[in-house]
Amino acid sequence: MMRKFIWLILALCFTPFTLAEQHLGPSLGMQKRVVHIAADYNYPPYEFVDEDGTPTGYTVELSYAIAEVMGFDIELTMTDWQSAYTGLLDGTFDALQNIAYSDERAQTIIFSSPHSIVNQSLFARKDGPHVNDIKEAAGYEVIVQNASIMHEYLQRNVPDAIIIPAATHSAALRLLASGKHEFALTANSPSLYLSKEMGLSNLEPIARPVAGQRLSYGALPANEDLIALFSEGLTILKNTGRQQAIYDKWFGTLEQSKVPWKKLGQYAFYTILALLFILGGIMIWNRMLRKEVERRSLQIKAQQEQLIQADKMASLGVLVSGVAHEINNPTGLLMLNLPILRGAWEDALPYLDEIEQENQGIMLGGLSYQRLKAEIPYLLDEMQHSTDRIRNIVNDLKDFAREQPDALSQEVDLNQVVETSIRLVDKSIRSATDHFNVHLDLRQPRIMGNPQRIEQVIINLVLNACDAIEHPSATLAISTTLSADQKEVFVVVEDEGCGIEQEALARLTEPFFTTKRDHGGTGLGLSVSAGIVKAHKGRLSFSSTLGKGTVAVASFPIAP
Numbered sequence: 001m002m003r004k005f006i007w008l009i010l011a012l013c014f015t016p017f018t019l020a021e022q023h024l025g026p027s028l029g030m031q032k033r034v035v036h037i038a039a040d041y042n043y044p045p046y047e048f049v050d051e052d053g054t055p056t057g058y059t060v061e062l063s064y065a066i067a068e069v070m071g072f073d074i075e076l077t078m079t080d081w082q083s084a085y086t087g088l089l090d091g092t093f094d095a096l097q098n099i100a101y102s103d104e105r106a107q108t109i110i111f112s113s114p115h116s117i118v119n120q121s122l123f124a125r126k127d128g129p130h131v132n133d134i135k136e137a138a139g140y141e142v143i144v145q146n147a148s149i150m151h152e153y154l155q156r157n158v159p160d161a162i163i164i165p166a167a168t169h170s171a172a173l174r175l176l177a178s179g180k181h182e183f184a185l186t187a188n189s190p191s192l193y194l195s196k197e198m199g200l201s202n203l204e205p206i207a208r209p210v211a212g213q214r215l216s217y218g219a220l221p222a223n224e225d226l227i228a229l230f231s232e233g234l235t236i237l238k239n240t241g242r243q244q245a246i247y248d249k250w251f252g253t254l255e256q257s258k259v260p261w262k263k264l265g266q267y268a269f270y271t272i273l274a275l276l277f278i279l280g281g282i283m284i285w286n287r288m289l290r291k292e293v294e295r296r297s298l299q300i301k302a303q304q305e306q307l308i309q310a311d312k313m314a315s316l317g318v319l320v321s322g323v324a325h326e327i328n329n330p331t332g333l334l335m336l337n338l339p340i341l342r343g344a345w346e347d348a349l350p351y352l353d354e355i356e357q358e359n360q361g362i363m364l365g366g367l368s369y370q371r372l373k374a375e376i377p378y379l380l381d382e383m384q385h386s387t388d389r390i391r392n393i394v395n396d397l398k399d400f401a402r403e404q405p406d407a408l409s410q411e412v413d414l415n416q417v418v419e420t421s422i423r424l425v426d427k428s429i430r431s432a433t434d435h436f437n438v439h440l441d442l443r444q445p446r447i448m449g450n451p452q453r454i455e456q457v458i459i460n461l462v463l464n465a466c467d468a469i470e471h472p473s474a475t476l477a478i479s480t481t482l483s484a485d486q487k488e489v490f491v492v493v494e495d496e497g498c499g500i501e502q503e504a505l506a507r508l509t510e511p512f513f514t515t516k517r518d519h520g521g522t523g524l525g526l527s528v529s530a531g532i533v534k535a536h537k538g539r540l541s542f543s544s545t546l547g548k549g550t551v552a553v554a555s556f557p558i559a560p
Helices: 002-023 058-070 081-089 149-157 169-177 188-198 221-240 242-254 261-358 369-401 414-424 426-432 451-468 525-535
Strands: 034-040 047-049 073-079 095-100 116-125 141-145 162-166 183-187 203-219 410-413 435-439 446-449 475-482 488-495 539-545 549-557
Touching (some): 034 047, 034 058, 034 081, 047 073, 058 073, 058 095, 058 242, 073 081, 095 221, 116 149, 116 188, 141 149, 141 169, 149 203, 162 169, 169 183, 169 188, 169 203, 183 188, 221 242, 221 261, 410 414, 414 426, 414 475, 414 488, 426 451, 451 475, 451 549
Parallel strands (some): 034 073, 034 095, 141 183, 435 475
Antiparallel strands (some): 095 203, 116 183, 410 446, 488 549, 539 549
């Protein structure tokens, strides 16, 4: 029995090194891990089989890019979605590369961080029946892809709809275009892509789109380490800009650049108006020149101080980026190894109890077995919590050090971004308050920018407001509204929390300044958010009354 105990202790000690060898195997010359992934053969431009029978598309290229940076190989099977989904559940496939998240699926499947957001729309024939909302489809025949997220959505939210399953998006659209059934509930981008490719000119999207779905990599809990690899690889591709390049390659073709004559006329009018202002300005320029020189002299002095500070921040960004990278590798191993050590300890307990009965008062590491038995679960929990905190701090450091993209030219529906952000932090909101209000401007303001980065700003502001609320009876409100001249749009997050002292209010966006240091705050969230808003040519401001609450306002220029 003592011999078994010795072998057990040796196994526990060497498990992390064995796991590390599996994780680092490719770099040490060992055979690469092969991951079997299933994909939909007809879901363009995300994943499909081209005319030569070759798998291609956005997520196909993304998967191979992740495998390249993370050091494993991919075996890709292109099949219909129902077979792919069933194959994941019965263990035939290791992972799916394009599965939409839902709470129901999350009970049996673990998901990576999302690689894209897809909106679903109700499509109809131009001469067929139309509705204003998906809820009004009750009683109608609605075509959906079999076993898809929209199939589940209809069964759950519109049970009176007559569901017509189809194997693929193209099959669903062909059925609808041929005059069969009334509607098709399919994904926007694939449906527009397929309609253009098949020449289905009699179809159009109607009603309000169904809320955007997060597309991620998905696997069974037994392959949790695989999801960790995909999430880490996806983060690397995002930070290096490679994911954006792949996205632009496949989705840039869907964007049409048209310049209406009406807008050209408006541009011409504003140009002439600007020239008139310039001529008037030249006439009074000489009078103002002397005052301007005096004002600029004062500005130069202030700018010198800003340049010194900017140089410090640039050096800090380089240092932070390097430190975050160095910390990330050992943290990843800790996150991978701790669950295994926990499982090994739990498996070892019966044997150790048996040894304890035969040899009263055994000692392990200088401590009694009974004490270790009581304390090791708490020690493992503390280690796991500390590792998660390290990961979160590293992610904040990466966001702080990351340069903002130069191209922020995507047209963004701000109301839609706010709705998506609220869904992502819904649990935090419900935990903080029983009084949550949302008011979105009915004019649907649009701005030019990056929706994911703006979403990050809104989430930061909402989570800060949730942290400030001390009682569930306090109110949290989010709203969007246009300025009086309709040149700016404001996102306002208002809470009835503890408020902020006036001397701290001016420093909220300074890097590493935080009023929540004792609660794990790093002081990077609002600094990163301010940088994102500034990159979008906007402003981030705060007002607060101690004991009554805080108002955060992010303003953005309206899209032309």
